[in-house]
Amino acid sequence: MKPSSAPLPRGDATRAALLAAALQVFGDKGFEAASTRQIAAAARANIAMIAYHFGGKEGLRAACADHVAAVLSGIFGTAAAPRVETASQARAALKALARAGVRGIVADEAARPLARFLLREISDPSPAFARVFETGFAPLHARVCRLWALATGEEPESEATRLSVFALIAQIVYFRIARAPVLLRMGWSEIGPNQAAAIEAIVLANLEAALDAAGRRA
Amino acid sequence: MKPSSAPLPRGDATRAALLAAALQVFGDKGFEAASTRQIAAAARANIAMIAYHFGGKEGLRAACADHVAAVLSGIFGTAAAPRVETASQARAALKALARAGVRGIVADEAARPLARFLLREISDPSPAFARVFETGFAPLHARVCRLWALATGEEPESEATRLSVFALIAQIVYFRIARAPVLLRMGWSEIGPNQAAAIEAIVLANLEAALDAAGRRA
DNA sequence: ATATGATAATCAATCGATTGATTAATTGAC
DNA sequence: GTCAATTAATCAATCGATTGATTATCATAT
Structure with a gap:
């Protein structure tokens, strides 16, 4: 800037x-x-x-995709950088990432347009966004997989590890995508700081439980 | 019929x-x-x-929503019916539901159009679908919450229980919504029976881990 | 400094194509 | 013959895109 x-x-x-x-x-x-x-x-x-x-309109979409990719790699590129060598450090890093994810994707008002665009591209990818997946998303996912492996003792690139990381991501993005039924069932009128905190607690608890169970298996 | x-x-x-x-x-x-x-x-x-x-077009959408709601309540209405009274029975019922969810939403070819329409209505609900949420979805969610409570000892309508059930649903629908990035990262060309089985294993493992952890807390 | 010409940026107006909707005429079963 | 069902044709509205004219910005020559 x-x-x-x-x-x-x-x-x-x-x-x-x-x-x-x-x-x-x-x-x-x-x-x-x-x-x-x-x-x-x-x-x-x-x-x-x-x-x-x-x-044209399609070019505008591509420019949005590039912008989103740049912002994302700016956020997660640095957030996931710190040295992590022990299992407990990896666990703490995963929890920090999950927390950042819930706040950034579900709660943060400023990031809302970006998150909404991103999630639309995930379910209906444009050609331009396929490139973003490869260059931006896949490396980030792989890095989280390494953290997961370090925390559990599993293999970083095993099928189970990769799918477990997806399942973690799933819990975060779901509360953004399925906002309408969630609000209805929870009796909420919005997802503000309090509601985001409740979601964060559940996601973190599930993360801990999954890490423990995976660690016991490995 | x-x-x-x-x-x-x-x-x-x-x-x-x-x-x-x-x-x-x-x-x-x-x-x-x-x-x-x-x-x-x-x-x-x-x-x-x-x-x-x-x-008109909007009426056609509403008719689709009604049809989906009818099919859903037909499937889950009977599947979730069997008598469940003990914690282990509740746990088994939850696992059966998760399995049915993964197969029906992620894998089943016949149910694919229905699932795709449903998930689009979840992220962009039409007025007609708001009614479906209340009459069809909320009661089903509540029933799963009772199973969850029975399996863990938590309160059926506590905030944590309701959010935990959403987190379970999240893991299932995510693999339908985010099919593109999943295929790319997993190196899959489709989500067939084998891939669905791998997803199912992760979801069930996470369910077990979450139930155990919740049970220990309660 | 100032004038000049080139380039970049913006605008109002309009293009053909496609949208959802509607009409009037026609079909076919009972 | 009657009436529900179907058809081809057409409606106004809106879509993304493009046009030619206009304005702003700036480098260069004087």
Whole structure:
């Protein structure tokens, strides 16, 4: 981020506005249901600027995917970096990651548009996002697998380890995706800090239980 | 279901064909992205028949929701019925439900269109589906919560119990929703019987571990 | 400094295509 | 003959994309 003292060159401002608006609208309604007119209106820009800056609606989607990938690798790239060598360190690192995941994906208001867009791309991947999976997601997943292996004594790349990590991720993203039935059944009107804390407690308890059980098996 | 020996009254045949086609197309591409023309073509029916039989595209969606709700309550209504009175019986019932969930939602080819439509309605609920949540989903969730409580000694309607059941559901539906990244990371080309069995093993292991841990707490 | 020309950015207007919906005419069973 | 079911044709509305004209920005020459 450059200090805002240097106002962005005229073009970059609307480009950024379009990207932010697209992330929001794509995430809210899905790619097909989102209209370029609505995005342009939200960005206070002319419709033609989408084609000018991104080549079209599909290009705008690809730019959103790249942006999401950059932000994600920025967050998790550093968060998962610290030296981890013992089983208890690995367990603590996994718990920290799960906590960060619940807060970032389920609770954080600022990250909400990003998370919503990301989860839509997960269930309906665009060609552009397939690349993000390989370059951004797979290495991150592999790193979490190594933590899991270190904490349990299992093999880092065994089928069970990889699927267990997916099951951990599942519990986090579910509360974002299935927000409607969760709110209804829990009698909540929103997922605020208190609700996120309750979810976090369950996810962490499940993580501990799964690590213990896997450790006993290995 | 009336025996097919009595050939359906002329109208009901195209009505059923439209419903099946809509379930498929809505599930594949989402409600907004699905066009009535594509649905009509898949059902070998005229576009106007959608308005004639269902009142419009939205009515077709509502009819799909009702159909899904009917099928679901038919499946789970009987599957969760058997008398359960001891903790070990409850644990066995939960494991059976998890197994049925993985097979029905993740693996079963026949149930795939239904599952895909259902999961789309979960993340983007239509007004018609809100009713399904209350009348169909919430009671089922409550019943699973009673099983959970019986198996662990926790309170059936405690926040922790209800969230734990959601976390169990999460692991099942995730492998349907996030199929693309899972296939990529696992090096699979599809989720067939073998892959479903591997997923099932992880989900069941996590269920056992969570039940044990919860039982120790309560 | 200032004028000039090139480039980048923005705009209103409009394009053909496709959307969901509707109409009027036709079919077919009883 | 009657009426529910079906069809082809058409509706207005909206979609993403593109156009040509206009404005802003900046490097360069003087």
